[in-house]
Amino acid sequence: MATSTVNAKFALGKVVATAGALEALAACGQTPAEFLDRHVCGDWGIVSPGDGQLNDAALVNGDRILSAYDMANGKRLWIITEADRRSTCVLLPSEY
Numbered sequence: 001m002a003t004s005t006v007n008a009k010f011a012l013g014k015v016v017a018t019a020g021a022l023e024a025l026a027a028c029g030q031t032p033a034e035f036l037d038r039h040v041c042g043d044w045g046i047v048s049p050g051d052g053q054l055n056d057a058a059l060v061n062g063d064r065i066l067s068a069y070d071m072a073n074g075k076r077l078w079i080i081t082e083a084d085r086r087s088t089c090v091l092l093p094s095e096y
Helices: 019-027 032-040 049-061
Strands: 014-017 065-070 076-081 087-091
Touching: 014 019, 014 032, 019 032, 019 076, 019 087, 032 065, 032 076, 032 087, 049 065
Parallel strands: 014 087
Antiparallel strands: 065 076, 076 087
């Protein structure tokens, strides 16, 4: 899953996606890349203001980063980058 790293604020590490997330994305004609690009550039999507502040702080302190987006089919998508920046997972909230 290739993403643009031109404006990346952190490393994604190995990117994986759950079967449910891939199925939901395919059903609405979207790809993980468009959401991964937003995530890695600091657009946290529809997280709460508090969670957005935690993500901003994680850029400095190395904590986990969680973004949330609504896909075109109305389903919610999460992207989680682990604190060690070794991996990022694209998943549905129900798969957490």
